[in-house]
Amino acid sequence: MSARTLAVVLSLALLAALTAAVSWGSTSIPPGEVWGVVWRRLSGDAPRPGTDDLIVWQLRVPRALLAALVGAGLGVVGTAVQALVRNPLADPYLLGISNGASLGAVAAIVLGAGAGGALGLGLSGAAFAGALATFALVWAVARRGGGFAPLRLVLAGVAIGQFLSGFTSYLVLQAGDEQQTHSVLFWLMGSLSGATWTLLAVPAIAVPLALLVLQARARGLNALLMGDETAAGLGIDVVRLRRELFLVTSVLTGVLVAVSGAIAFVGLMVPHVCRLLIGGDHRRLLPISALMGALLLVVVDTVCRTAMDAQELPVGVVTSLIGAPALLYLLDRRLGSES
Template identity: 50%
Template sequence: MPALALLLCALALLVSALAGLALGPVRIAPGEVLDIVLAGPGRSDGAFAAIVWDVRMPRVLLGAVVGAGLAVTGAVLQALVRNQLADPFLLGASSGASAGAVLVIVLGVGASIGLSLPAAAFAGSLTALVAVYALARRGGTMSTGRLILAGVAVQYVLAALTSLVLVLSAQPDQVRSVLFWTLGGLGGARWDELALPAAVLLTGTALLLALARPLDLLLAGEEGARTLGLDTGRFRAAVFVLTSLVIGVVVAYSGAIGFVGLMVPHAARMAVGAGHRALLPVSALAGAVFLTLADLVARTAAAPEEIPVGVVTALLGGPFFLWLLRRSSRAEGISG
């Protein structure tokens, strides 16, 4: 079953990537797109080749990398906090990464010490995750209600910080840039910016796959995991750092995109179960498919205007979150 799910997700990714390359303000026949791609970069002449290789290909690849990263980290965070409502966006990690990136872009914070945009986004993501986890955990337990409230509180603080930075900015043209970080978008994708997020995604996913068994142990509960020899405190701290790194780097190039890490892992669990050795790769491929298609909708639904892809994922993810919250509240209550 996992092998079949992986195969179907891989085929779906190829189809969605082909659609992303073919569709847009200028439509290109799928057969012609395949000819251009198979010929390789720089080996086809004409406007269509330039559109495919210079404009759409980097955007499709970035969407696949970001979608995979958010889905994988969402699945891991749900195991770490043992809560099905956990998500990089809902736990404030994406907002923290955006806030760190905005500080560097607008105020130049960290420029004097060589702090790069991905590093600032990583620091913001890790700070937000640790803050939410500390606020939500009380007496050794963590309820759904406290987790949601902590995530909302941290997001409000980060949103206020981002707004303050914007107000203090002396350059009005930076409003659009800050809006990008708060709503998310893939329009700025460039070939020279793909290597870092792709490398971090592949390395991070490989390391998380190596930790599949301890992640499975956490599903048995805190005491059960300790009984089986897992140092839960150190393990959580190490995985929080690793997931924050992946989230920070992908958000540094895409802005805050919500609900991918919430919806995709749930769909993957229905297909392959809760075991992380199968769940993580299926989530990665499914996340890549989901965000590639969401970005296609974002740039074609209101053409020639472009909708931020974060708006599209929120329109899809909001109702899903409410359904999931309702189901979770029936199971355990939303009292803190």
Template identity: 75%
Template sequence: MAALAPVRRTRTVGAGVLTAGLLVALAAALTVAVSLGSVDVPAREVWTVVVRHVTHTQQIPGTRDLIVWQLRVPRALLAALVGAGLGLVGTAVQALVRNPLADPYLLGISSGASLGALGAIVLGVGAGGALGLGVSAAAFGGALGSFALVWLVARRGGGFSPLRLVLSGIAVGQFLGGLCSYLVLQGGDEQRTRGVLFWLMGSLGGATWGQLAVPAVAVALAGVALQARARALNALVLGDETAAGLGVDPDRLRRELFVVTSLLTGVLVAVSGAVGFVGLLVPHLCRLLVGGDHRRLLPLSALTGAVLLTAVDTVARTALDAQELPIGVVTALLGAPVLLFLLDRRLEGNR
């Protein structure tokens, strides 16, 4: 498999310009997400409601106020948080294995987190809140355990091989995915089973203000931790020997990335289910624009992921009148053609 390209100062777009553009795009995406639905709310009214709640001025009770502030704003913010987290995780994992095709799915992290969260849901651990802290903790434990298993299998016999890590992740992920399917089939309640299956394909339905705290803290802490290691990540993609020559301990850095990505993946899966393609595509798109320097790549990947998933969730909610689509269905339909296009461009560039 092709390794990540080393950090180069080639044709890139100004990071400051991109950041400003993405912030504007995120504000627009959030506004559209809150405006559209079974009951459309004008953008001006959306911002009026939000400003009144934020500034604690007198509220005008009514259906639209309830729809905007209690139903749609928390969901839109959760979509942005999950998208930002997936962008960070995808960038970190690709640096971890020095492979542009790596993501939490490929390394079995998402499967482990899904198994942990699903086990908590089936056993009723998160009964106090459909996706409460108990489910988040179970998802984190599942993500940590699955990646630990992948890591041990990949490191058998000593040494480190990105290809072996990826292949181990695929094998462990398939095994854990089978266990997830078994747990789903054991559910006696047909309605609950359908709900769990829908959640496994990715869903932000039922998002509340109370669900935002844990993912917001996790994304913020992970972002700070990864940004502090941006230079080390630049060294890591050049190879272990080069990284060691630059004063970076590759094994220690991988262990740190292992914990951070597992923690963040576990939290994200707990609140949204397993959403594919975002963590794979976003780093690719950002790398095309700003190059491989993680000092710029990490924050831009977070912003791009936030914009992308907010837009995807809006499409999932509004594409069909009668029902809501799982987010994973939309990301797969959009992500697969984009990935094929990027791979085609990469192959052409290597000829």
């Protein structure tokens, strides 16, 4: 299947998944009514009285769109990080940025900044501030002694990420009540339940912008996979390219974690599946990874929201249950083809 055909198939599947995500729930709404509500809202007509309009436009559409944006972002950033460190087992959280965002969010919940405390950042703002602070720290450590080697970057990210995870665990233990602990753990496992139109604004800008920036560097990403010397021989400024990739992937990871919590395996699994389907050329791989990541997370979030009557499953739990076996299968298939 060509990349163009696959893009069309994934786009149609994503549209169908978004429709199903808005239609299905504790109150089922026919797809025709869903699109009627969306059309009336987009065209500026007055909404019809009743609960369907409120459920569709205020609750389910923002959540479905946030799932698509986060999934697309994770697919894109996972593809870029794997090229950045030349490691197919890398994912967006390898560089420690998600640990910093998690620490910021947990601190906001436990210490009260999320409720408008001294910092006044809110939960998402505290998470993003933690991500940026971690980015600066990993950057400083990775740049010690000059250069921008992938191994040094990975080791700095892993070490700092684990260090911050220790603080996060300590804060979880300090949670003042059961509800607070539940909120912290649910957020750490990933959740899209807080989606609003206001929350959509930043990822709606950040994800397409990051995709455009990375797409413009697709040739450099291809060259990095062949080694630094080969890339330099092709006229690529390797140090500058890695610096730009680290900046883009770190900021985008911070944005995604700030709005959805830590969602595992999407950024690791999606690039692998896309490479099996269309190869490793990043000019095709990046947009296909965005579409597949969006489709995957919309489907997973719909399952998390509708699978159980009494409660909602954390998104990260389901992506891990799907991602771990899928990754083992892909690794076994790759190793089998190489033997």
